[in-house]
Amino acid sequence: MKRHSASAALFGEACEVIPGGVTSAARKVTPPIVFRDGEGAYLTDADGNRYLDYHAAFGPVLLGHNHPEVNRRVAKALRRAPLSGAGVSELEIEVARRIHRLVPCAEKVQLCGSGSEAVFNAVRIARAFTGRPKIIKFDGCYHGTYDSVLANSSRASPMASQARTDGSKDQLCRLQPGSAGILPEALTHTLVCAYNSLDEVQEALDANRDQVAAIIVEPVAHNMGCVLPRPGFLEGLRALAASHGALLMFDEVITGFRHHLGGYQTLCGVRPDLATFGKAIANGFPLAAIAGRAGIMDHFSTREGGDTYFAGTYHGHPAALAAALATMDILENQPVHERIFALGDRLRRGLAEIHARLATGATVAGFGSVFITYFMPGPIENYTDALRNDAGRFLHYRRRMIERGVFLMPTNLKRGHIGFGHTEEDIDLTLQIAEDVLKEM
Numbered sequence: 001m002k003r004h005s006a007s008a009a010l011f012g013e014a015c016e017v018i019p020g021g022v023t024s025a026a027r028k029v030t031p032p033i034v035f036r037d038g039e040g041a042y043l044t045d046a047d048g049n050r051y052l053d054y055h056a057a058f059g060p061v062l063l064g065h066n067h068p069e070v071n072r073r074v075a076k077a078l079r080r081a082p083l084s085g086a087g088v089s090e091l092e093i094e095v096a097r098r099i100h101r102l103v104p105c106a107e108k109v110q111l112c113g114s115g116s117e118a119v120f121n122a123v124r125i126a127r128a129f130t131g132r133p134k135i136i137k138f139d140g141c142y143h144g145t146y147d148s149v150l151a152n153s154s155r156a157s158p159m160a161s162q163a164r165t166d167g168s169k170d171q172l173c174r175l176q177p178g179s180a181g182i183l184p185e186a187l188t189h190t191l192v193c194a195y196n197s198l199d200e201v202q203e204a205l206d207a208n209r210d211q212v213a214a215i216i217v218e219p220v221a222h223n224m225g226c227v228l229p230r231p232g233f234l235e236g237l238r239a240l241a242a243s244h245g246a247l248l249m250f251d252e253v254i255t256g257f258r259h260h261l262g263g264y265q266t267l268c269g270v271r272p273d274l275a276t277f278g279k280a281i282a283n284g285f286p287l288a289a290i291a292g293r294a295g296i297m298d299h300f301s302t303r304e305g306g307d308t309y310f311a312g313t314y315h316g317h318p319a320a321l322a323a324a325l326a327t328m329d330i331l332e333n334q335p336v337h338e339r340i341f342a343l344g345d346r347l348r349r350g351l352a353e354i355h356a357r358l359a360t361g362a363t364v365a366g367f368g369s370v371f372i373t374y375f376m377p378g379p380i381e382n383y384t385d386a387l388r389n390d391a392g393r394f395l396h397y398r399r400r401m402i403e404r405g406v407f408l409m410p411t412n413l414k415r416g417h418i419g420f421g422h423t424e425e426d427i428d429l430t431l432q433i434a435e436d437v438l439k440e441m
C-alpha cells in the first residue's frame, strides 16, 4: 500500500481554509493526493510516490509536465514582455495570426484566460449577432461554468445524472441545472438534445423557429469519456444550423490542438461559424481563444462600433502566450500527433485484447491520444448510453491503478490522455498493470 500521510496532512490543512480542500469541484480525489512535482509523463506526490500520469490535468498537458522548451520561452517572455494592460502586444498578434493560419474557421481570433470564459463570450456574441435568445446544447456535453450552458453535463450535475438513467425521451431532454444559484431565467433559453440525434435537433429548431442563436457542440463528446460523432452528425448540424439561420459553434476546448493543430474541424471537414479553444493550446498555461467568421467576431466591442462587450485584465498574459507559441512550434515541427496517436492505438488495442481475454464485458473507446474503458457493453453513442457505465467497477479499477502507480482520475466517465512525454514502455507497463488489476478484480 502506498503511504499518503503527507498528502492527508496537507489536505487537512487545505480544508481549514478552502471549502472541501480543493479549488475546483472536479478535482476531488479519494484518497486525497497532493502532487508536488511533474516531469514528462510522471507526477510525484507529497509522500514521494511516483505515478504515470494519464490525467494530464483534464487534458491541457499535451507535451508533458515541466516541458523545458515551453518553460524556457515562458521565462524569456517574463523577462521581456510586460502585462501592460494597454493596447496590443506582439505576442498577442503572433498567437492570433498562428490560430488564424491553422484553424479553418478562424477568420478572426480573440484571446482570454479559460475555456469557460471563451464559451461565455462566444454564446454572448452568437446572441448579439443573430438577435436571438436560445441555444441548443447536447446532453452530457460540458462547456464550462457559465449559467446558460451549465446544464445536463456529467461534471456539473452528478446528482441530476443519477436520476436520469431510464432513457425515456421525456427524461432525456428535461433540463437539469448544474448548480444551485443559477436563476431559472438563465436556462429558459437553453434547449438540450441527445448527442448524435439530428432528429432531436431538427425538432428543437422547428419548435423554436427564428429563436435559436447557436447550436453548441463538442465535436467529439469527451465529457462523457469519448463518444464519437456518428458519420454525418456534424455535417447534419452544419446543414440544420444554416437552414434555420442559427450559428454552429464547436467547443474545441478539449479537441483543439490535442487532436490536430487545426482542431477537430480540420479532421472532420466541417467548418463551424464559431469555435472555442483552451487546454492543450498552451500545454497547461491558462490561455483560451474564440475564433470565427469575421462578420461575427467584429461584433466584439474591442472594435470601434462593436456592440458585444469583451474585456479582461489577464487577457493575453505574456506567460500563457509564450507557452502557446512554444507549444504550437513543437506541434508543427515535431511528430507529436503521429506519436501520441500511435501510442493511443497501442494502448486501446492492448486494453481491448485484455478485456476480451478476461471476458469483463467492458468497452474500450477513444480517439487519438484519448482513451477510456467503459465497464459496460457498447455501443455508446450518447449520454444515456454512457450513464449505463458501471461506476462502481470503473472507480474501483481506477483506484487500484492509482495504488499501482498509474494515475487515472477516479471520477466516473473521465477520459485518460496520452502525451508526448509517454513512451511505448510506459504504455506496455500500463497494460501489464491493468491486466493484474483486472485479474484481481
Ligand SMILES: Cc1ncc(COP(=O)(O)O)c(C=O)c1O
Pocket: 058, 114, 115, 116, 117, 119, 142, 143, 144, 145, 218, 223, 251, 252, 253, 254, 278, 279
Ligand atoms: C469542452 C469544454 N469546454 C469548456 C470547458 C471549460 O474550460 P475551463 O475549465 O478552462 O473553464 C471545458 C473544461 O473541461 C471543456 O471540457
